[in-house]
Amino acid sequence: MNDMVASNRNIGIWMSDKKSQKLNWKELIKTCNNHGYNLIKVDIERPLEEQGEFAVFLHKLTDVIAAADQGDTKAAGIISSVEQYLSNHPNIVVVDPLDNVRILLNRYCYYTILQEEPSFKKQGIFTPTFAEFSTNNIERNIEIMKQRGVTFPVICKPTIAHGSKSAHEMVVIFNERGLNVCKPPCVVQSFVNHNAVLHKVFLIGNRYHICERPSLKNFYASEDSDPIFYSTGEVCKADSQSTLSILDPYDKAHLKLTLDEEKLKHIIRVLRKRIGLLLAGFDVVLDNATGNHAVIDINVYPSYDNFPNFFEHLLDNIDEMVSRKSVIEYTNGDCIRPREDFIDTPMLNGFINVGMGPSYGVTGMNVN
Template identity: 25%
Template sequence: MPSPRFTVAYALTPKKTRSFMQQKLEAQARSRGITFVALDRNRALIDQGPFDVILHKLAGKEWRQELEDYVQKFPDVIVLDPPGAIQQLRNRQSMLQDVADLRLTDSDGQVRVPKQLVVVGDSSCIPSSVAEAGLKLPLVAKPLVADGSAKSHAMSLAYDRFGLSSLDTPLVLQEFVNHGGVLFKVYVIGNAIKVVRRYSLPDLGEGDQVGFGVKSFPRVSSAAATAEEADLDPEVAELPPQRLLDCLVAELRTRLGLSLFNFDMIREGGAGNCYYVIDINYFPGYGKLPDYELLITDYLVELARRKGKKLGSGGPALAFEESPSAS
């Protein structure tokens, strides 16, 4: 008797569709009894389906209303993830609030957020606002809105008061924390955690003439800047403790109400047990993550089991039934 199918409809931007909906994902999912269906954006969502899961990365009030209407009609559908939960990550003023509120205990480390300031007014007021807030230069400048666009990922390093006045608002200013030039990208897919290293901004020596004005960085943690095979100092390259990641991810999943996200983490000074979360992204570029198709499929199989659907093992995929964690 054939296994029941589990239908996952997706509504993604063209760019996200190309990076995420790769042949290896569809083949892996098909072997486990999962079918992906592209939603027809020229038809009303409520007239399509029914589906077991709706996977999306679209924004806007109209889309949010369509999803709400669909859930009213098909209450058993699983929406990944709820638009209301995603909204918090679209604004860097609220993005890190849940991390700032954390008080992790017995987790093999500390997790903090950089001291930061939100500026929405005229750029000429930035130097005085920074002085009043007691922030120390240099400062990392990031756009306030984090909508997944290339512009929202652009960042700058402001070295002096003159540089601050040239920045575009609205923005978030974060104190720069030396971290050994390595950033950890922590990917979350349901209960699975995967960590990869990326090169980041180099450390700045105290009192050094490190620069003046503003220096722009299009995206310091891009896939091209991988540090997985680099010859790094072992202490700098060491991944965050698994126990710390497990505790942090469990808290964030609950507080954010999300299942598909990643966050950028740095280790203060490149050594020790004090870490900073500096950014959180919804539905990140999973296509760049090795074996992402196995992690995504495993999570969808788990969702099917929660709904009472027992899917097939899919032959070769059986060896990957348990979602791997960071190692």
């Protein structure tokens, strides 16, 4: 084993001030120390070479990457510097690789990956039909929707999924007339009636946790209805009490749909294979007409506030990744290569919490 890799037990971490303020640093430092690591906060505006040797680089650079991709020169310089540093130190375990993170910064990109997944249809899994608008030409946009099978009502979302508050500002549009509120670049996605229940799935590698959240009530196409503007934070948080989540009397008469955990496991396997992030989450709703499971969004490094023992599971995965990165196979005495990537390992433990509040318990289970 390479002596430098074996002796280096530093985890360099960076996240925004907003994310930092929500983190229980004392608990994270304690868990890192219990696993034999030193946690070091890095300053991405300074050369990383000056800040120590790292076995692991743990970050949430999503907003910085998004800003860089949109032409922010300062952000572009930071990301270029980080990428160069990581290229110069290929033994560092990165949580998560920047190129993998970029996939989830663009809704059209990851919706396309989901739509093209061949195994979903036979499993009763889908992503609602969608189209991207790059122009304000309503006639052209209507034609694009027809070509892609997008039907009203639709949810209009910014194409860029991170980087600003506006990334979480949505519009429900009921008819062609309402398309004039769309601000390209944006994605319109067919709305799936799901009885105002959203299932958020939080991933740490192959370990997962499910929380049930309020969501939008059922909507139907209408020539008379005006667009409805909303923020996901106002409607879909655990303590949200939006009037947009109150079901109409007719919808209340329908039985509650049942989440199929086997379908969630399949989605997790696909995301691990196609996108390959350790820290991610996705949103699922159940089509109230068919019971099929619709994946409507994927997130990089979501809030893990409700994930039981989050830091312990994170460090377990980091241990596994560092171990695999450190084991080097020698061929003819001088050729080295890392072992197979960690993401191909079998599923580990899953957790499910289908309650809306803290009074509901968490049940552990094995995932094969």
